[in-house]
Amino acid sequence: QVQLQESGPGLVKPSGTLSLTCAVSGVSISSFEWWTWIRQPPGKGLQWVGEIHQTGRTNYNPSLRSRVTISSDISNNQVSLRLTSVTAADTAVYYCTKADFFFSPAGGSWGQGTLVTVSS
Amino acid sequence: QSALTQPPSASGSPGQSVTISCTGTSSDVGGYHYVSWYQQHPGKAPKLIIYDVFKRPSGVPGRFSGSKSGNTASLTVSGLQAEDEADYYCCSYAGPNILYVFGTGTKVTVL
Numbered sequence: 235q236v237q238l239q240e241s242g243p244g245l246v247k248p249s250g251t252l253s254l255t256c257a258v259s260g261v262s263i264s265s266f267e268w269w270t271w272i273r274q275p276p277g278k279g280l281q282w283v284g285e286i287h288q289t290g291r292t293n294y295n296p297s298l299r300s301r302v303t304i305s306s307d308i309s310n311n312q313v314s315l316r317l318t319s320v321t322a323a324d325t326a327v328y329y330c331t332k333a334d335f336f337f338s339p340a341g342g343s344w345g346q347g348t349l350v351t352v353s354s
Numbered sequence: 355q356s357a358l359t360q361p362p363s364a365s366g367s368p369g370q371s372v373t374i375s376c377t378g379t380s381s382d383v384g385g386y387h388y389v390s391w392y393q394q395h396p397g398k399a400p401k402l403i404i405y406d407v408f409k410r411p412s413g414v415p416g417r418f419s420g421s422k423s424g425n426t427a428s429l430t431v432s433g434l435q436a437e438d439e440a441d442y443y444c445c446s447y448a449g450p451n452i453l454y455v456f457g458t459g460t461k462v463t464v465l
Contacts, residue, residue: 272400279456279459295454335406341411344401346399347399
């Protein structure tokens with residue numbers, strides 16, 4: 235059974251950098267094609283942040299592309315998200331998930347989500 | 355890229371059917387056969403219930419069905435049950451530059 239667990243600071247200062255890690259267990263991240271980050275501001279809808287392929291190739295939401303980096307660490311079986319120059323608009327629950335089907339960003343395996351608040 | 359448009363709310367009595375629309379453009383919903391739907395209960399992570407417009411992942415009940423016509427996709431929940439009360443989001447592939455766009459979300463209430 236695939237399990238995902240997000241972790242990272244719950245509070246980030248404006249203009250700072252948000253860094254999150256998604257620890258994956260039950261499967262090697264190198265054995266599945268796409269690993270995705272999705273976020274959800276409090277009380278609002280879902281937003282696709284970006285994804286990383288098992289080969290290391292990445293795709294990002296155009297609105298975040300200049301500030302976001304997704305990387306993977308195969309030896310530790312984890313995927314990471316880095317978002318720079320954050321503002322209050324980046325306050326959200328951040329989910330990591332695995333894409334089970336082509337052209338669907340997320341499937342049946344999700345982390346529980348981690349709330350990141352941007353505030354001084 | 356604008357979010358896909360969904361009605362804010364929908365409701366039905368137990369046993370009835372409810373249909374949720376998801377309207378986009380020819381650059382997303384209308385241009386590709388890659389619409390997915392996610393169910394989210396309060397405080398929980400979303401769950402994929404439909405992909406490729408109408409396909410159901412293993413374990414998703416057959417009373418969830420999807421369709422598409424032009425730039426609008428639809429999710430129908432037949433035989434409403436209390437546990438179907440949740441938020442529902444559509445998502446469409448929007449090409450190699452934008453990738454994915456989510457809908458605005460619909461809150462389904464079982465009366």
